[in-house]
Structures are given as structure tokens and as C-alpha cells.
Amino acid sequence: MAPYTLVIGNKAYSSWSLRPWLLLKQAHIPFAEVRIALYKDDHAAKIRRYSPAGKVPILIDKGTAIWESLAICEYLAERHADKQLWPADPAARAFGRAISAEMHAGFSAMRGELVMNVRHVLPRAGMSAEVTGDIARIEAIWNDSLRRYGGPFLLGAFSVADAMFAPVATRFRTYAVALSVSAQRYANSVLALPAMQEWYAAAAVEPEVLPQYEP
Numbered sequence: 001m002a003p004y005t006l007v008i009g010n011k012a013y014s015s016w017s018l019r020p021w022l023l024l025k026q027a028h029i030p031f032a033e034v035r036i037a038l039y040k041d042d043h044a045a046k047i048r049r050y051s052p053a054g055k056v057p058i059l060i061d062k063g064t065a066i067w068e069s070l071a072i073c074e075y076l077a078e079r080h081a082d083k084q085l086w087p088a089d090p091a092a093r094a095f096g097r098a099i100s101a102e103m104h105a106g107f108s109a110m111r112g113e114l115v116m117n118v119r120h121v122l123p124r125a126g127m128s129a130e131v132t133g134d135i136a137r138i139e140a141i142w143n144d145s146l147r148r149y150g151g152p153f154l155l156g157a158f159s160v161a162d163a164m165f166a167p168v169a170t171r172f173r174t175y176a177v178a179l180s181v182s183a184q185r186y187a188n189s190v191l192a193l194p195a196m197q198e199w200y201a202a203a204a205v206e207p208e209v210l211p212q213y214e215p
């Protein structure tokens with residue numbers, strides 16, 4: 001039996017679910033997956049069976065349930081130190097934690113306007129000043145990280161920080177956001193990961209269509 005169970009939402013839409021799912025896949029940590037179709041029937045009650053916070057993702061490790069995507073990623077990094085899901089250097093680790101926390105807590109304009117939908121490419125003509133500002137800050141974070149640590153991922157090797165920003169790479173593709181060469185190269189590297197392709201393929205065959213996430 002896989003040691004972990006990860007409870008997630010729809011792969012087409014659930015950006016928060018993608019983060020720990022991708023980290024587990026990249027680290028080759030076995031897990032069982034429970035997918036709860038969001039905003040259908042009694043989705044809230046189904047989620048609350050696992051966590052009173054009522055949101056996915058949730059990681060179950062034997063009797064312990066961990067919610068909040070960043071807390072799950074931190075837990076996995078601690079439990080699997082050999083996988084080096086954070087860099088060994090404390091300054092690089094602090095930088096990675098800062099940009100991951102910035103992602104976790106911020107960019108609400110972009111999250112609200114450019115909802116994750118990996119089943120479509122929907123170039124967006126006009127965007128609000130708030131979204132343009134969010135995109136500019138994310139590009140600056142990516143370019144700063146790539147310059148500091150030399151790529152191909154934000155802190156050099158794939159880390160928690162890349163898992164946290166992976167849904168942004170999907171949004172930039174979905175809405176055909178124009179990026180600088182280095183930021184685009186980074187987004188492409190994330191999207192080309194076999195695990196990302198597995199996520200996209202599974203999303204493509206999900207039966208649910210949620211109007212609030214559709215054009």
C-alpha cells in the first residue's frame with residue numbers, strides 16, 4: 001500500500017492540487033490519489049471527511065491529515081530529506097521559501113482573472129492593470145531566480161518552489177501570456193515535465209465541465 005494518500009480536485013481546474021501532486025511525482029514518492037469532483041453534488045462533505053478546512057489538496061500520512069499546499073510540500077521535503085526538495089544552502093532555501101510564500105499568499109488578481117484551465121488555449125486580449133502587475137512580478141521572480149541559481153529550475157534543480165509556480169506556467173500557456181525569453185524557457189521546462197503531461201492527459205478525459213472555469 002502506498003504510504004500517502006493525496007486528496008485532490010479536478011485536474012482541469014484545481015491549481016492548488018497540482019502543486020503537491022507534481023512534487024510527489026517529481027520526487028518519485030509513491031502515493032494513492034483520491035479525486036473529488038469540485039462543486040458537484042456533495043463535494044464539500046466529501047472533502048470534510050478528510051479535513052475540516054474543507055479545501056483540497058489534503059495529504060494523508062497514516063493518521064495525520066495535512067492541508068494547505070505549501071504545508072504539504074514542506075512536510076514532504078522534511079520527510080524525504082534525501083530527495084533534496086529544498087536546496088542545502090540556507091540562503092537559497094530561504095529565497096525559495098520566500099518566493100513560494102509570495103506565490104501561496106499573493107497574486108489574487110491573476111488567480112481570479114486567469115483561472116487555471118489546462119484543457120484550453122484562450123489567448124486573452126485585454127487584462128486588468130492588477131493582473132498585468134501580478135504577471136510582471138512573477139516574471140521578475142522567475143528571472144531573478146534563474147539568474148541567481150543558473151536554471152533550469154528556479155533554484156537550480158527542481159524544488160518545492162517549482163511545484164508552487166507550476167500552475168502559473170499552465171495559466172501563461174492557456175492565456176498565451178507573452179513572456180521574456182528566459183521566463184518562457186522556464187515555463188516550457190515545467191510544462192514539458194512528464195508528470196505535467198500526465199496531469200494534462202488526465203484532465204483532458206475528465207467528464208466534468210464547470211462553467212465558472214470555462215470561457
Ligand SMILES: N[C@@H](CCC(=O)N[C@@H](CS)C(=O)NCC(=O)O)C(=O)O
Pocket residue numbers: 009013014015016017038044054055056057067068069070104
Ligand atoms: N490555500 C489553499 C487553497 C486550497 C483551495 O482553495 N482549494 C480549492 C480547489 S483549487 C477547493 O478546495 N475548493 C473547494 C471549495 O472551496 O469548496 C492551499 O494552498 O491548499
